[in-house]
Structures are given as C-alpha cells and as structure tokens.
Amino acid sequence: MINLTVNGEAHRWDGDPSLPLLWYLRDESGLTGTKYGCGQALCGACTVHVGGQAVRACITAMQDVADQNVVTIEGLHPTGDHPVQKAWRELQVPQCGFCQTGQIMQAAMLLQDNPKPTDEQIREQMAGNICRCGCYTRIEAAIRLAATGV
Amino acid sequence: MTYMFSKRSVAHGIQNVSRRHVLKGAVATGSLVLAAPLARGAHAAAAPTYATGAGDMPHGVVVDPRVFVSIAPDGTVSIVAHRAEMGTGVRTSLPMIVADELEADWARVHVAQAEGNEAKYGNQDTDGSRSTRHYLVPMRQIGAAARTMLEEAAAQKWNVKIEEVKAANHEVVHGASGRRLGYGDLAADAAKLPVPQIKTLRLKDESEFRYIGKGVPFVDLRDITTGRAIYGADVRLPLMKYAVLVRPPVVGGKLVSFDAKDALAVPGVEQVIEAQGWPWPSKFQPLGGVAVIARNTGAAIKGRDALKVVWDDGPNAKYDSDAYRAELEASVRKPGLAVRNEGDVDAALKSADKVVVGEYYIPHLAHVSMEPPAAVADVTDSKAEIWAPLQSPGGTQEDIAKTLGLPLDAVTVHMTLLGGGFGRKSKCDYAIEAALLSRKLKAPVRVQWTREDNIRHDFYHTVSTERIEAGVDKSGKVIAWRHRSAAPSFMSSFQPNVKNESAIELGMGFVDLPFAIPNIRCENPEAAAHTRIGWFRAVSNVPHAFAVQTMVAEIAHALNRDPKDMLLELIGPDRIVDVGKSTKDWWNYGEPFESYPVDAGRLRRVTELAAEKGEWGRKLPAGHGLGIAAHRSFVSYIATVVEVAVDDKGNIAIPRVDTAVDCGTYVNPERIRSQMEGAAIMGISLAKHGEITFKNGRAQQSNFDDFPVARIDEAPAVINVHIAPGQNRPPGGIGEPGVPPFAPAFCNAIFAATGKRIRRLPIGSQLA
Numbered sequence: 001m002i003n004l005t006v007n008g009e010a011h012r013w014d015g016d017p018s019l020p021l022l023w024y025l026r027d028e029s030g031l032t033g034t035k036y037g038c039g040q041a042l043c044g045a046c047t048v049h050v051g052g053q054a055v056r057a058c059i060t061a062m063q064d065v066a067d068q069n070v071v072t073i074e075g076l077h078p079t080g081d082h083p084v085q086k087a088w089r090e091l092q093v094p095q096c097g098f099c100q101t102g103q104i105m106q107a108a109m110l111l112q113d114n115p116k117p118t119d120e121q122i123r124e125q126m127a128g129n130i131c132r133c134g135c136y137t138r139i140e141a142a143i144r145l146a147a148t149g150v
Numbered sequence: 151m152t153y154m155f156s157k158r159s160v161a162h163g164i165q166n167v168s169r170r171h172v173l174k175g176a177v178a179t180g181s182l183v184l185a186a187p188l189a190r191g192a193h194a195a196a197a198p199t200y201a202t203g204a205g206d207m208p209h210g211v212v213v214d215p216r217v218f219v220s221i222a223p224d225g226t227v228s229i230v231a232h233r234a235e236m237g238t239g240v241r242t243s244l245p246m247i248v249a250d251e252l253e254a255d256w257a258r259v260h261v262a263q264a265e266g267n268e269a270k271y272g273n274q275d276t277d278g279s280r281s282t283r284h285y286l287v288p289m290r291q292i293g294a295a296a297r298t299m300l301e302e303a304a305a306q307k308w309n310v311k312i313e314e315v316k317a318a319n320h321e322v323v324h325g326a327s328g329r330r331l332g333y334g335d336l337a338a339d340a341a342k343l344p345v346p347q348i349k350t351l352r353l354k355d356e357s358e359f360r361y362i363g364k365g366v367p368f369v370d371l372r373d374i375t376t377g378r379a380i381y382g383a384d385v386r387l388p389l390m391k392y393a394v395l396v397r398p399p400v401v402g403g404k405l406v407s408f409d410a411k412d413a414l415a416v417p418g419v420e421q422v423i424e425a426q427g428w429p430w431p432s433k434f435q436p437l438g439g440v441a442v443i444a445r446n447t448g449a450a451i452k453g454r455d456a457l458k459v460v461w462d463d464g465p466n467a468k469y470d471s472d473a474y475r476a477e478l479e480a481s482v483r484k485p486g487l488a489v490r491n492e493g494d495v496d497a498a499l500k501s502a503d504k505v506v507v508g509e510y511y512i513p514h515l516a517h518v519s520m521e522p523p524a525a526v527a528d529v530t531d532s533k534a535e536i537w538a539p540l541q542s543p544g545g546t547q548e549d550i551a552k553t554l555g556l557p558l559d560a561v562t563v564h565m566t567l568l569g570g571g572f573g574r575k576s577k578c579d580y581a582i583e584a585a586l587l588s589r590k591l592k593a594p595v596r597v598q599w600t601r602e603d604n605i606r607h608d609f610y611h612t613v614s615t616e617r618i619e620a621g622v623d624k625s626g627k628v629i630a631w632r633h634r635s636a637a638p639s640f641m642s643s644f645q646p647n648v649k650n651e652s653a654i655e656l657g658m659g660f661v662d663l664p665f666a667i668p669n670i671r672c673e674n675p676e677a678a679a680h681t682r683i684g685w686f687r688a689v690s691n692v693p694h695a696f697a698v699q700t701m702v703a704e705i706a707h708a709l710n711r712d713p714k715d716m717l718l719e720l721i722g723p724d725r726i727v728d729v730g731k732s733t734k735d736w737w738n739y740g741e742p743f744e745s746y747p748v749d750a751g752r753l754r755r756v757t758e759l760a761a762e763k764g765e766w767g768r769k770l771p772a773g774h775g776l777g778i779a780a781h782r783s784f785v786s787y788i789a790t791v792v793e794v795a796v797d798d799k800g801n802i803a804i805p806r807v808d809t810a811v812d813c814g815t816y817v818n819p820e821r822i823r824s825q826m827e828g829a830a831i832m833g834i835s836l837a838k839h840g841e842i843t844f845k846n847g848r849a850q851q852s853n854f855d856d857f858p859v860a861r862i863d864e865a866p867a868v869i870n871v872h873i874a875p876g877q878n879r880p881p882g883g884i885g886e887p888g889v890p891p892f893a894p895a896f897c898n899a900i901f902a903a904t905g906k907r908i909r910r911l912p913i914g915s916q917l918a
Binding site for chain 2: 015016018019020022023024026027028030031032033034035036037038039040042043045072073074080085088089092094095096097098099100101104122123124126127128129130131132133134135136137138139140
C-alpha cells in the first residue's frame with residue numbers, strides 16, 4: 001500500500017508499485033491535466049511537482065512517491081491564477097496547448113527556485129520541455145512577464 | 151474588388167481539393183472523382199464576392215443559421231465550431247466571424263463544438279489550410295442571416311419596417327422611437343421566421359467590423375492553462391478498458407503468432423487479443439497486430455513489453471533508406487515524366503554560358519504532434535460512439551460505419567481538442583482500432599499510441615530527391631530551368647503500384663514555379679513507396695521550396711549577385727503566371743484560378759516586405775549570415791529572412807527571423823503570428839534534425855532521443871511577423887504556408903555565414 005498526497009488530498013494505491021505516477025494520475029485518478037508525450041522523460045509534457053521539485057511523472061514510479069506531496073496542474077493554484085498561468089494567458093502562449101501544462105509546471109518551479117532568471121537560465125531550465133507547435137519565443141516572454149509581475 | 155466565377159478552372163480537370171475525397175474516389179473507381187455540388191444549393195446562388203473551391207469538398211458548404219447559431223432567452227449566443235482545433239485557433243476564428251456579422255457581443259458568445267456530421271455542417275476536413283479560406287464568406291452569411299431574422303422579429307413586434315431597425319451590439323434598436331430589445335428577448339420570435347435568401351443579405355462593410363481583422367483571445371486559453379482542456383487522450387468513460395497494440399514493424403507485414411504468457415502475468419493486464427489488420431495499401435485502415443488490454447495504460451504498456459510476437463515482414467522487408475536514396479539520385483539524373491513544359495529547355499541549357507546544378511535530398515519525417523494518436527470507442531451491435539482528436543471527423547464517421555457495417559447515423563464522432571495534428575490526425579486508423587476492440591470486448595476501450603508507435607508507424611512525409619539545372623546566358627540572365635522531383639506519392643497509401651506524384655503534390659511549389667524564365671521544364675521520374683506515406687504540414691512544398699529557394703541562392707552565388715536581388719529578378723515583372731497553359735491537370739489548391747491566381751506581384755511585394763523589415767543587407771558580426779526565401783503555397787505568399795550565427799564548432803544560433811505574410815483578407819492576426827512563429831520552429835526542426843530512416847523495412851527511430859525536434863534553446867531570439875494589407879483579396883491559407891520557405895532561408899543564411907552549402911537535410915553534423 002502506497003500513501004501519497006495529490007493536490008492536498010490523501011490518495012492510496014495498492015496496485016503495481018512500479019506503475020508510473022503519470023498513469024496513476026491520468027487513468028486511476030482522473031487527473032488528465034498531466035499529459036503523456038514520450039514515456040522516457042524526453043519531452044516534459046508530464047511535469048508535476050513532487051516534494052517541491054519539478055519531476056517527470058512518466059518515469060517516476062509510485063513507490064518513489066510514497067508519503068510525498070504531489071502537485072499537478074489542477075492543484076497549482078486554487079483558481080488557476082498562478083502568475084505563470086496569468087502570463088501564459090496574457091501573451092496567448094499556447095497553440096494546440098497539449099504540452100502547456102507541463103511547460104507551466106516547469107516554469108512555475110523555475111521561478112520558485114529563481115525568481116529573476118536570465119534569458120539563458122530560462123532557456124536552460126525549459127529545454128527539457130518540447131513544444132511541437134513551436135511556442136518557444138512566447139514561453140520565454142511569458143516567464144519573463146511572470147517574473148516581473150503580471 | 152470583385153471575383154467572378156469562371157468555368158475555366160473546371161477545364162483544368164482536378165477540382166476536388168480534398169485529399170481525403172480524391173483518394174476515396176481514386177480507390178473506388180481508379181480515377182479522380184468530382185465532388186457533389188454545393189450543399190443546399192444556397193451558397194452558389196448567393197453570389198459571394200469571390201468563388202472558392204469550398205463547394206467541391208465532400209458535402210460542400212452548409213449556410214444555415216439554424217444549424218450554426220442558437221440564442222438562449224438570457225441572450226447567450228451559441229455558435230457552432232464545426233472544424234477541428236489543433237492549435238490554429240479555428241475554434242475561435244470561425245465563430246468570431248459569425249459573431250461579427252451577427253452584431254453579437256463576444257463576451258456573451260458561447261462556442262459549441264460540433265460532432266463529426268458533414269451532412270449537417272458541410273465539410274469538416276481540417277487540413278489543406280482551408281478553414282478561413284473556405285468559410286469566411288459562409289460564416290459571414292450565417293451571421294448576417296441570423297441578424298436579419300432578429301431585426302425582422304423586432305420590426306414585426308413594433309409594427310415598423312425592417313429598414314427602420316438596426317441590430318447593434320447584442321440588441322435591436324428602433325432609431326426613431328429609441329425602443330430596443332435584446333437578442334434574448336427576440337430569439338423565440340426570430341426562430342419562427344423563415345431564413346432569408348442569402349442573396350438578399352446585407353453583409354457588413356469592412357469599416358463596421360468589430361472582430362474580423364482584429365481578433366479576440368482564443369476560447370480555450372483558460373482551460374489549456376489550468377489543465378481542464380479535454381484532448382482525445384483525456385476522455386475517460388465508466389468501465390473503460392485501456393489498450394495498447396503492437397503492430398507489424400514493416401508496412402505490408404502481418405502477424406504469424408504470439409505468446410502472451412509473460413504479458414498476462416503483468417499486474418493489471420487483463421487480456422491479450424489479436425487486432426484486425428488490413429493489407430497495405432488500405433487508406434486509413436489499421437495495420438493490425440496484438441492488443442494488450444489492461445486496467446490502466448501503464449499496465450498495458452508493461453504487458454506489451456513482455457509480449458513475444460512473430461511477424462511475416464512481407465514485400466517491404468528490404469526497404470533501406472541508404473539504397474533508396476541512391477535510387478532516387480539515379481532517377482533524377484535521367485529524364486522523367488514531363489509535367490510542365492515551356493520553351494525548349496534542352497536547347498537553352500545547351501546554349502547557356504553557365505549551368506548551375508543542384509541536387510537536394512529531403513528525408514522522410516514523422517509528424518510527432520505532442521499528443522500521440524489516441525481514441526476512445528464505445529461500440530454495441532447497433533451503434534458506435536467515438537471520442538478522438540481527429541482532423542477529419544466526417545471522414546472518420548464514414549470509415550467507422552463502413553468498417554463496422556453500421557449505417558452512418560449510428561456512428562457518433564465526438565470532436566475533442568487535438569494535441570497537434572500536422573496531417574497525421576487526418577488518418578483515423580487509431581479510432582478504427584478502438585472501435586474494433588470495443589466491439590470485440592463489449593466495453594468502452596481507449597487505445598493509446600506510445601511515442602514509439604507514433605514514430606515507427608506514421609504516415610510519413612515523403613522522401614525526396616530534387617535536381618535543378620539552371621542555364622544562364624552571357625548577360626547573366628537565367629534562360630533555362632529544369633527541375634526533376636522524385637518522391638513516393640501519398641497516393642501509394644490508397645492504391646497499389648503508384649509511381650508518380652499526384653497532381654496535388656506536383657502543384658505544391660513544383661509545376662507552379664512563378665519565375666520569369668523563358669524555358670522551363672518540370673519532370674517527375676518514378677518513385678515507388680515502401681512505407682505508408684501521408685501528408686505532413688505543407689506536404690510537397692517542403693522539398694520543392696527547399697530545392698527552388700536554395701537554387702536561387704546558388705545561382706546568385708555563381709553570378710556574384712545579391713540573393714535577394716536574384717530572387718526578385720527571377721520572380722520578374724508583376725503578372726499573373728498562367729501555369730495551366732503548360733501544365734496538364736494543374737492543381738491550384740482546389741481553388742478557381744480567377745480568385746486565386748499565381749500572382750508574381752504579390753510574391754515580389756512580400757519578398758520586399760521581408761527584406762525591408764528584416765533589414766536585408768545590414769552589417770553583421772563575423773560568423774553571422776542572412777538568408778532569404780519566398781514561396782507561394784495554399785494560395786498565400788510568404789517570405790522569410792533568417793539571421794544565423796554559427797560558431798566554430800558548428801553550433802547555430804538564430805538572433806532574428808522576419809517573416810512577411812500576404813494571405814489576403816485576414817481574420818485573426820494574432821493567431822496568424824503564432825502560426826508563423828510555429829512554422830519557424832518546425833522549419834528549424836526539419837532543417838536541423840528531422841530524419842526517419844529505414845533498415846530492413848523498419849523505421850530506425852522511435853522517440854525524441856533519436857528523432858529530435860527543436861527545443862527552446864534552439865529557438866530564434868526574436869521572430870517578427872509582418873502581415874501585409876490584403877483585406878480586398880480572398881483569404882488564403884495560414885496553417886501550413888509558413889513552413890516551406892523557412893528551411894531554405896535558414897540554410898541560405900548558413901551559407902552566407904560559413905560558405906557551407908546545405909543540400910541534404912537534415913543538417914545534423916554537417917557543420918561540425
């Protein structure tokens with residue numbers, strides 16, 4: 001039995017302890033805001049926060065999140081108005097939007113760790129998150145905007 | 151400006167612009183089939199200010215406010231979005247057009263998503279960069295008809311003439327008396343009135359537009375940023391089972407046997423069953439294989455990893471990209487089928503003072519939308535319901551009905567958001583897989599393609615070798631242009647023994663060369679397919695534009711000319727280029743030539759705009775270079791200036807991109823900018839990294855480690871998009887045309903910076 005907290009709620013899992021957190025969230029808990037993109041931590045679409053760090057849920061086993069606090073896009077901000085979310089809307093960053101929850105979770109953690117990142121730091125920290133539609137220049141601008149206050 | 155309809159374009163033969171429909175016709179009868187006439191007949195009679203090919207699409211256009219607009223008593227206006235949203239913003243832009251003519255307040259508009267039903271909504275194939283181009287006028291007519299009905303209802307209520315009332319900002323006003331009624335109060339009476347004849351409608355003057363040409367924030371923005379947006383991959387039904395499949399690794403192969411013992415031992419795995427497949431080619435029917443059914447996707451993937459399967463690889467088992475490339479190169483060094491012929495190219499090349507020769511190779515690509523294919527199906531003996539990210543929901547409804555042997559109206563296709571499409575999701579094989587499994591298991595089934603499935607079993611972008619020989623006379627004038635293009639056709643996914651590119655592929659930046667050269671010949675040597683070929687964003691424009699626009703810079707270099715000046719000289723004087731004169735069955739993106747001619751003047755102006763805004767010719771630091779390219783595709787004109795900085799290790803930075811767009815009338819400029827920004831990134835991906843290779847019939851790549859795409863640290867520092875004024879012209883495409891000019895402009899910039907000419911994509915380690 002694995003106990004964990006997801007977005008402030010107590011969860012328990014008594015299935016395969018090696019199940020990736022991604023599929024526990026999406027298929028067993030109905031939290032579909034966290035996306036599957038590659039399954040190998042190559043694209044960042046599944047980024048969530050575990051214990052105050054941005055992690056890729058697709059390679060994080062359930063046994064590794066036992067007794068941990070997991071935050072998904074659904075729990076990032078009670079009304080969806082985290083500065084990063086607001087900046088994303090202000091600059092109309094997304095196109096198809098599929099990767100954007102992962103981008104936002106990565107960006108939110110980046111700013112938590114480093115509230116005033118340089119352009120180079122933004123690129124370095126966001127390089128693990130792929131956007132096939134190509135919203136990168138707006139992602140960069142939105143992180144700068146979120147850092148200076150929306 | 152008025153655009154008259156003409157029969158001339160019909161005489162050119164292939165007027166059916168739908169890739170889906172062309173292929174359907176071709177499979178059924180062995181010849182191209184003209185689509186049904188305009189639905190309801192109304193649109194043609196309405197005499198819009200210009201003609202489009204919309205009516206030639208399967209199921210044509212439906213112009214009926216009762217289908218697209220409803221108004222609640224509280225005044226909320228619901229407008230149906232009937233096309234697929236994959237990131238272009240179409241789910242916002244088309245309803246916004248209706249709202250503008252309707253004089254609706256956007257804050258009180260709700261966008262309702264249609265299901266796949268072309269008999270009701272008209273054509274829904276969301277590809278070919280057609281949505282705004284085909285629906286600007288119909289959406290305006292729908293809005294104007296609804297507005298007129300509201301005005302009529304108010305006039306009747308007040309017992310005044312309709313000319314005395316006017317709809318404005320969600321209410322109808324009687325100017326003389328100052329009386330006013332909100333749309334909610336008028337809706338019930340308006341709904342009882344007959345729909346006005348389209349030809350009687352008063353469309354707004356451009357100066358009255360509230361939203362068209364200005365734009366509104368797109369409707370899915372909040373849901374996307376909060377994780378509430380529902381993509382096909384996100385649909386969950388009660389008692390749903392989760393499936394992943396293993397498919398034949400070689401196209402044309404089939405299952406021999408499988409051992410499910412270890413797979414069934416994986417916790418959460420419930421069943422392992424054979425999945426029905428179709429022989430190649432079979433349009434969009436599934437490849438077949440073995441399905442692992444589990445309580446969640448993770449368990450199904452783990453079960454599949456434990457599965458042992460024996461395949462018969464079939465006739466494509468020897469497909470090898472190295473050998474095939476040599477084959478294509480040999481093909482373009484010999485004459486091929488002449489598909490455009492003007493003057494006497496052989497004689498002109500012989501008499502030329504100088505002949506510049508370039509051979510270009512552009513490999514297979516995978517689409518890799520961030521959302522891999524996924525679908526949910528709930529099928530019983532008498533009906534089927536599908537939820538999936540689909541570019542062709544109407545076509546999917548037809549294909550599911552046919553596959554399951556159900557009547558069309560027993561199949562409901564729900565349209566979710568698409569996590570990217572790029573052409574892959576025009577093919578509904580994954581939805582058919584889910585439907586077949588659901589019928590077999592008598593339960594709702596969700597099929598998830600892994601990224602590996604997505605890359606190994608794509609409908610790939612073609613692989614192409616292009617050879618151009620340009621003859622230059624003593625005065626430095628280009629007098630001859632012979633272009634040979636050899637590439638397997640996407641028609642090969644629909645019928646056997648296809649050897650030549652289809653008219654659609656030839657029409658994409660090859661035979662429609664808009665250059666002022668007296669002797670031009672385009673030849674298409676044969677090339678057989680050995681895998682599934684499909685259309686990828688901008689399709690054959692990608693290799694054709696890469697070859698043509700690189701060649702322009704090569705000629706400039708050979709003659710010691712400025713590449714921009716060379717490009718402008720080849721585009722030549724302002725004129726309409728009559729491609730059809732020397733090209734049999736010329737395909738103009740399905741559009742009538744009179745509305746959408748090949749206009750050299752527009753290409754010139756957009757080239758000049760990009761050059762001016764991109765400050766062409768400016769002084770650059772060492773290691774920097776500027777490149778330019780211009781291309782007409784999907785009846786829009788795009789030019790791009792790229793600045794690169796290449797360091798001594800061959801690392802490429804992109805300080806700046808300037809893209810100029812002439813798409814005629816534009817509706818939502820902010821989303822045009824985002825499409826052009828994205829096109830630059832996709833151009834970087836395919837120029838630097840993109841290549842699918844085959845060995846023993848198998849795709850050798852499988853995920854983002856061996857099929858990389860551009861990341862944020864490779865993105866341009868700045869992408870400027872410059873939209874040319876064009877509100878007096880018919881709208882052109884936007885989703886695709888930004889892609890083709892990027893790679894050649896980028897590689898021309900690399901040449902300017904380093905002297906290294908890129909003739910083979912991807913660049914990979916060529917600069918190292």
